[in-house]
Amino acid sequence: xxxxxxxxxxxxxxxxxxxxxxxxxxxxxxxxxxxxxxxxxxxxxxxxxxxxxxxxxxxxxxxxxxxxxxxxxxxxxxxxxxxxxxxxxxxxxxxxxxxxxxxxxxxxxxxxxxxxxxxxxxxxxxxxxxxxxxxxxxxxxxxxxxxxxxxxxxxxxxxxxxxxxxxxxxxxxxxxxxxxxxxxxxxxxxxxxxxxxxxxxxxxxxxxxxxxxxxxxxxxxxxxxxxxxxxxxxxxxxxxxxxxxxxxxxxxxxxxxxxxxxxxxxxxxxxxxxxxxxxxxxxxxxxxxxxxxxxxxxxxxxxxxxxxxxxxxxxxxxxxxxxxxxxxxxxxxxxxxxxxxxxxxxxxxxxxxxxxxxxxxxxxxxxxxxxxxxxxxxxxxxxxxxxxxxxxxxxxxxxxxxxxxxxxxxxxxxxxxxxxxxxxxxxxxxxxxxxxxxxxxxxxxxxxxxxxx
Numbered sequence: 389x390x391x392x393x394x395x396x397x398x399x400x401x402x403x404x405x406x407x408x409x410x411x412x413x414x415x416x417x418x419x420x421x422x423x424x425x426x427x428x429x430x431x432x433x434x435x436x437x438x439x440x441x442x443x444x445x446x447x448x449x450x451x452x453x454x455x456x457x458x459x460x461x462x463x464x465x466x467x468x469x470x471x472x473x474x475x476x477x478x479x480x481x482x483x484x485x486x487x488x489x490x491x492x493x494x495x496x497x498x499x500x501x502x503x504x505x506x507x508x509x510x511x512x513x514x515x516x517x518x519x520x521x522x523x524x525x526x527x528x529x530x531x532x533x534x535x536x537x538x539x540x541x542x543x544x545x546x547x548x549x550x551x552x553x554x555x556x557x558x559x560x561x562x563x564x565x566x567x568x569x570x571x572x573x574x575x576x577x578x579x580x581x582x583x584x585x586x587x588x589x590x591x592x593x594x595x596x597x598x599x600x601x602x603x604x605x606x607x608x609x610x611x612x613x614x615x616x617x618x619x620x621x622x623x624x625x626x627x628x629x630x631x632x633x634x635x636x637x638x639x640x641x642x643x644x645x646x647x648x649x650x651x652x653x654x655x656x657x658x659x660x661x662x663x664x665x666x667x668x669x670x671x672x673x674x675x676x677x678x679x680x681x682x683x684x685x686x687x688x689x690x691x692x693x694x695x696x697x698x699x700x701x702x703x704x705x706x707x708x709x710x711x712x713x714x715x716x717x718x719x720x721x722x723x724x725x726x727x728x729x730x731x732x733x734x735x736x737x738x739x740x741x742x743x744x745x746x747x748x749x750x751x752x753x754x755x756x757x758x759x760x761x762x763x764x765x766x767x768x769x770x771x772x773x774x775x776x777x778x779x780x781x782x783x784x785x786x787x788x789x790x791x792x793x794x795x796x797x798x799x800x801x802x803x804x805x806x807x808x809x810x811x812x813x814x815x816x817x818x819x820x821x822x823x824x825x826x827x828x829x830x831x832x833x834x835x836x837x838x839x840x841x
Contacts, residue, residue, distance in 0.1 A: 411680030440665035455639025457541035459632020465690025481618030491534030498527025525586035532597030563592035663743035685767030720755035774832035790815030
């Protein structure tokens with residue numbers, strides 16, 4: 389296997405063609421998040437905490453939409469591998485319906501009851517007040533964002549990864565520029581602080597939606613469906629939902645678990661959640677290559693399964709795991725070495741610095757475990773349609789291991805935030821131990837394009 393990893397030119401050509409644009413897109417997305425926190429971080433810990441907690445709502449939205457689109461992408465990747473555009477576009481119609489519905493719910497919550505939502509995370513009234521101002525503005529972008537994500541997921545499944553990259557990179561570059569103007573009042577604009585960040589974000593995400601839809605149709609992509617092509621029967625909807633719904637449920641309850649972790653961190657203190665948010669932005673930056681790796685893995689394996697080449701799909705899975713683990717070890721060490729420089733970018737108190745410094749050490753040492761799970765769950769199990777097994781294992785690891793560990797560490801042992809963070813990572817180890825036998829068994833490979841038409 390190891391010789392094939394470095395000699396198979398076709399594998400690398402397909403991998404790099406898909407992975408590089410996705411990685412660039414994820415890099416700009418993570419860079420924007422980092423710059424948001426750095427810019428808002430100049431306003432102090434309360435601003436960092438309010439932005440971080442307010443963005444938990446967007447995090448929940450994107451994770452749930454990602455879950456829906458992961459289920460949809462299982463079918464679109466396999467239908468594309470089979471050459472079945474008719475059914476691919478029917479699946480797109482299902483994805484757009486579900487994404488728009490979810491986006492509407494989150495938009496109403498952010499605009500109408502932001503104080504109640506943020507009150508679930510913290511009792512700090514200053515953080516709630518500032519975060520609510522942010523949510524009331526940015527909530528208007530949630531529906532366009534949900535639709536954009538569905539279009540991009542289908543385009544990627546059809547191996548059109550450049551268009552989403554170009555559109556997202558442009559939109560995020562605009563967001564950075566607008567935040568620079570609105571947060572600090574540069575170039576004659578009024579200084580608006582956190583509210584300025586919300587306005588810049590809303591404008592950029594809305595423009596991203598308009599561009600991805602317009603360009604999808606202009607270039608006649610796989611997502612350029614006519615209205616009648618998006619229609620689907622209830623029986624087809626049920627068949628698709630039977631496989632895709634577990635992926636959406638998985639992401640929803642996983643995101644609720646992550647939200648629970650952040651609520652625990654926030655109750656430890658404002659210094660603790662500030663450190664976690666800073667660590668989160670650095671995690672996102674260092675994880676971009678693995679997001680590209682996992683997504684290219686899912687697309688390539690899904691295409692091979694749809695084309696009836698199950699053995700090659702399994703071989704691709706092993707190659708992606710080797711590449712992911714070896715890269716994660718190297719990048720984890722780099723994160724550890726660069727901690728002083730990375731944290732010097734933030735204007736934070738010594739206590740927050742100490743917490744973030746230790747958390748980054750733990751993250752760097754355990755990155756390979758998280759990357760392994762990412763590739764297996766997103767790249768292998770979902771692309772193979774093994775969504776129920778993934779759902780059961782993910783829920784058990786988070787809600788039976790991770791969440792109880794967080795509560796015990798914070799409220800029973802009274803550990804500092806980095807100790808609680810380390811306990812939470814035990815669920816990643818649990819997942820990896822139990823999922824490896826599933827991968828080796830090949831029971832995760834299901835040709836859905838042949839079974840559902």
